[in-house]
Amino acid sequence: MKLTKEEQAILSGSEGKTKAKIMQTLVEFGELFGATEFVPVSTSGHLVTSFGIGLLKPVYRIMDEIIEAGLKTPYPFTVDPRPIDYKNVKCSILDKLIFSKIMYSKQKHYEEQLSKIGLKNKNAFTCTCYLEEVGNTPKYGDILSWAESSAVVFANSVLGARCNRNSGMLDIFGAILGKVPKFGLLTDDGRKADYIVEIKTTHLPEAQILGSAIGMKVMEKVPYVVGLDKFLGTELNDDTISYLKDFGAATASNGAVGLYHIDNLTPEARKFGKKLWRENAIRYVIDDAELERVYKSYPVMWKKEDAKPSLCFIGCPHLSFNQLKNWTEKIGENLKKSGRKKVKVRTIMTCAPDVAAKFKKTDDYKKFIGYGVKLSSICPLMYTNNPLAGSKPIITNSNKLRTYSKARYYKDDDIVKIICEVK
Amino acid sequence: MEKKFKGRVICKGNYEGECVVSRQGLNTLATFQKSALMNKKKVIGSDQNNPDVYGKNLTGVALILPQTIGSTTGGLVIQTICQMKINPSALLFSEEIDSLAASGVILAKNWENSNIIAIDKLGSDILSEIKTGDKIKISEDGTVEVIE
Numbered sequence: 327m328k329l330t331k332e333e334q335a336i337l338s339g340s341e342g343k344t345k346a347k348i349m350q351t352l353v354e355f356g357e358l359f360g361a362t363e364f365v366p367v368s369t370s371g372h373l374v375t376s377f378g379i380g381l382l383k384p385v386y387r388i389m390d391e392i393i394e395a396g397l398k399t400p401y402p403f404t405v406d407p408r409p410i411d412y413k414n415v416k417c418s419i420l421d422k423l424i425f426s427k428i429m430y431s432k433q434k435h436y437e438e439q440l441s442k443i444g445l446k447n448k449n450a451f452t453c454t455c456y457l458e459e460v461g462n463t464p465k466y467g468d469i470l471s472w473a474e475s476s477a478v479v480f481a482n483s484v485l486g487a488r489c490n491r492n493s494g495m496l497d498i499f500g501a502i503l504g505k506v507p508k509f510g511l512l513t514d515d516g517r518k519a520d521y522i523v524e525i526k527t528t529h530l531p532e533a534q535i536l537g538s539a540i541g542m543k544v545m546e547k548v549p550y551v552v553g554l555d556k557f558l559g560t561e562l563n564d565d566t567i568s569y570l571k572d573f574g575a576a577t578a579s580n581g582a583v584g585l586y587h588i589d590n591l592t593p594e595a596r597k598f599g600k601k602l603w604r605e606n607a608i609r610y611v612i613d614d615a616e617l618e619r620v621y622k623s624y625p626v627m628w629k630k631e632d633a634k635p636s637l638c639f640i641g642c643p644h645l646s647f648n649q650l651k652n653w654t655e656k657i658g659e660n661l662k663k664s665g666r667k668k669v670k671v672r673t674i675m676t677c678a679p680d681v682a683a684k685f686k687k688t689d690d691y692k693k694f695i696g697y698g699v700k701l702s703s704i705c706p707l708m709y710t711n712n713p714l715a716g717s718k719p720i721i722t723n724s725n726k727l728r729t730y731s732k733a734r735y736y737k738d739d740d741i742v743k744i745i746c747e748v749k
Numbered sequence: 750m751e752k753k754f755k756g757r758v759i760c761k762g763n764y765e766g767e768c769v770v771s772r773q774g775l776n777t778l779a780t781f782q783k784s785a786l787m788n789k790k791k792v793i794g795s796d797q798n799n800p801d802v803y804g805k806n807l808t809g810v811a812l813i814l815p816q817t818i819g820s821t822t823g824g825l826v827i828q829t830i831c832q833m834k835i836n837p838s839a840l841l842f843s844e845e846i847d848s849l850a851a852s853g854v855i856l857a858k859n860w861e862n863s864n865i866i867a868i869d870k871l872g873s874d875i876l877s878e879i880k881t882g883d884k885i886k887i888s889e890d891g892t893v894e895v896i897e
Contacts, residue, residue, distance in 0.1 A: 347859055354855045358759065358846065374821045381785045382825055384832045388860060429786070473821045493824025493852030510848070545774070545818075546847065582818055582847065627797070711782075730779070730820065 327356050327507065328363055336503075344395035348499045355496060356507025364505035365512060367471045369487075370446070370462045371403035371501030372455045374473035375494040377708050378432030379409075385495065386432060389439040392502065399444035399501040404455035404462045406474050407644065407676070409433070409708030414700045415674055421714055429712060443498070451703060452678030454571065454644040456480055459680040466593055469512065471500025475582075476575035476643045476726065482585040484562065484570050486593035488512045491546070491584040511584050517594065518604050519550035519587060526613045530557035532737050533569045534725040536612065537576025539620040543610050546582040550602055555590040564648040566591065572724075575643045579726035627732035633719035638669075638745050639706040639733065641676030642724035647684055650677060650701075654690045656738075657697050660746035668698030670747040671721070679703045707731065752878050752895040754871045759846060760854055762866035764838050764887040765896070768811040769794075771801040772876050774818035777826045777849065780807070785830055792835050801881070811866075811885055811893075812837040813875060816847040827853025831863035839866035839887055843873050868893065 329337065337353065339346040356364070375385060409430050417425065426433075437445075446462070453474050455462035464470055464487035472478050473492045481487040490510045492500065500506040510516040521544045525531065531554075540549050558566050570588070577583035587595040587602055594602060640653065653675060661667065675694075677685070682701055685691050694701065710720060710731035720733040721741060728735040736744065776796050783795035791809075794802035802812075817823050827850065830836040836857070840850065846869040857863035868891050875893065879885065884897035 351855055351859050354859070355848075355851060358851050358855075359848070375825065379786075381782070381788075382829055384828050384856075384860060385825060475821050478821075491821065491848050493849045493856075494822045495825055495828070495856055496852045546816075579819075625798070 327353055327361055329353070333364060342395050344391050345397060345503070348503055352496070352499055352503060352507055356509060359507070359509040361507035361509040363508055365469050365508045367500055367504050367506055368468045369464050369470065370401040371399055371470070371497060372462060372472040372474055372477055373403060373405040373494065373497050376406035376451055376705065377409040378430050378434070378436035380428065380431045386436065386439065388495065389436070389443065393439065393442050397443065397502050400504050401501070402444050402446035403501055404446050404450040404452065404460065405440060406451065406453050407703055407705035407708070408451045409705055411702045411704040414702035415704050415709060421712065424712055424714060443502070449679040452644050453477055453705070454646070454678050456485065457646055457678060457681060459647060459684055460678050469506065471497055471506050473497035475578035476571070479574040479578045479584055479586065480571055482511055483574055483587065483592050484567065491582065517585060517602070518548065519602050519607055520544065520547035520604055521549040522603060522607050522609050523549045523551045524609065524611045525551060525553035526611055527617065528614055531612070531617055533573040534576045534723060535617050535621050535737070537573040538580040538725045539612060539617060540586070541577035541579070541581025541583050542620070544581055544583060546584065548585050548587070549583065550587040550589065550595065550607070552589045554588050558588070558591060560590045562591065564646065568646045568649050571643055571646065576725040579729045624728060624735050626734055628719050628734060629717065635671050635719050635721040635744060637718060637720045638671050638673040638741065639676070639710070639720060639722045639724065639727060640673065640741070642706045642722065642727040644681070644703070645675055645677040647681050650675065650681070650685045650694070651690050654694045656742050657699065657746060658693060660742045660748050661697060664746045664748045666746060669745045671745040673698070673745050674700045674702050676702050676704055676706055754875045754893045756841070756868040756871035756891045756893070758889070758891040759851070759867035759869060760858055760865060761889045762839070762864055762887065763889055764811055764866055766810065766838065766884065768813055768879060768881065768883055768885050769802060769805050769807060770876060770879055770881045771799060771812065771814040773799055773801065774816050775799065775802065775812070775814045776819035777817045777823035777853070778820040781826050781830050784835065785826070785833060790835065792830060805881070807837050808835045809838050811839040811841055811887060813841045813843070813879060815843045815873070815876065817850040821849060823849035824852030824856055828856040828861060831857035831865055832861045836863065836865050839868070841871055841875070841893055842869035843871050843875050845869055
């Protein structure tokens with residue numbers, strides 16, 4: 327990489343050993359992928375490591391080193407959701423013991439470390455930092471140092487910001503340095519489509535299954551999706567943003583997608599259209615049969631396949647305000663059908679703390695809690711990581727949660743019937 | 750037929766010993782998390798979705814894989830197992846190394862003084878021509894060959 331005089335000086339230790347090591351790490355990372363220069367980070371960071379999990383000892387040591395060196399991020403950053411919420415996600419004594427003493431024993435200490443280096447505030451814990459209620463919403467063309475895969479793919483695709491799929495730790499390094507190596511999704515060429523995905527379904531596909539199908543097919547490549555605007559329209563509004571949020575999270579977790587384009591809808595597709603297609607782009611046709619094939623391929627990881635679900639998680643990634651309202655309506659309609667007043671499966675919906683605060687002011691929230699549903703800002707994935715949770719029959723509508731845990735995936739219309747016991 | 754492959758050296762080193770081959774993308778978090786969390790002295794692959802590594806010892810072996818997949822904590826997990834000294838001796842990628850694994854080996858080298866060997870772009874044939882349990886030799890120039 328060609329470094330400026332200032333960057334070379336930092337690498338030589340002019341601003342201390344820790345900053346030099348951070349620079350060295352990012353230079354080596356950039357050079358591996360052919361980066362020729364650094365580009366300035368233009369807005370707030372977002373970190374993937376929100377959890378004080380005991381095993382990540384190097385994180386706490388490096389954080390201490392950063393604090394001792396007096397380094398802070400120039401912009402306040404947000405971070406993924408907390409792993410624990412005993413108030414809203416009740417746990418047994420054994421669960422609590424495992425969470426607090428074994429798995430997340432460093433949580434308090436780690437949150438103190440985050441505060442010292444630039445954490446935005448106590449509400450900054452969510453994977454959907456880009457929602458307007460949270461406010462870490464990059465603009466078109468912004469350069470980011472983020473890590474959370476679902477947030478990176480949203481920022482790149484729906485907002486037109488530029489960010490690579492960074493690992494935890496490199497996210498904070500780039501945020502502190504205020505620079506990231508320019509390669510991959512930070513370049514015009516890296517944003518061109520390797521796949522043309524044609525949607526030929528009879529109705530709007532389930533976002534989570536469509537994302538899963540595309541992710542598994544293209545892995546880390548860039549897909550350009552044609553034919554989805556027929557169902558979604560050509561305007562980015564609350565509904566399409568929620569759909570693309572869930573779609574993107576599935577592409578990033580079932581595959582390794584960092585950027586997608588939706589014809590006539592996402593900003594770069596609207597601006598450049600077919601000019602984004604690579605000459606040798608591969609075609610992938612998705613019809614109803616292909617989606618069904620993908621859906622049926624998900625393994626059931628429960629010990630007893632016909633077990634009765636004991637817990638339902640909806641909100642991985644965290645739900646938007648609009649989705650909370652829609653779920654309230656959906657549950658109300660299905661409870662009416664089943665003749666019940668409350669859900670029959672313990673159900674937890676998760677959203678950002680700032681979204682929860684807004685939702686709690688609405689009449690819908692009164693209905694929501696009246697239906698027996700709990701609202702939390704926990705990370706369902708971190709909760710289900712607990713070895714005890716692995717033995718519980720948990721259901722979810724999240725393809726990301728399905729991938730990283732033993733939770734069983736159901737489509738939205740099916741899961742609402744299960745929790746409301748609609749026959 | 751001589752089974753010899755040449756790749757790009759990311760972290761150089763010499764190694765002679767057994768290998769484990771993952772023909773599918775290796776989910777770093779799912780594979781290493783359990784042993785690291787339980788503070789074990791050896792990593793036993795714990796990703797039930799990957800039969801190539803599930804239940805196998807991965808400490809001190811050469812791990813051959815296409816790329817890593819999964820959570821963006823992947824780099825941190827590689828750094829952590831290197832800090833705990835329960836890491837594979839070498840990571841041998843058939844494709845170009847992915848950004849998460851790259852972060853992991855660079856973090857391990859710069860922050861943990863790890864000597865984990867990393868070589869990428871070895872070509873997809875390595876996944877079919879070398880089998881788990883084969884004895885291989887890795888040289889500093891990025892050559893990987895089967896010796897037994």
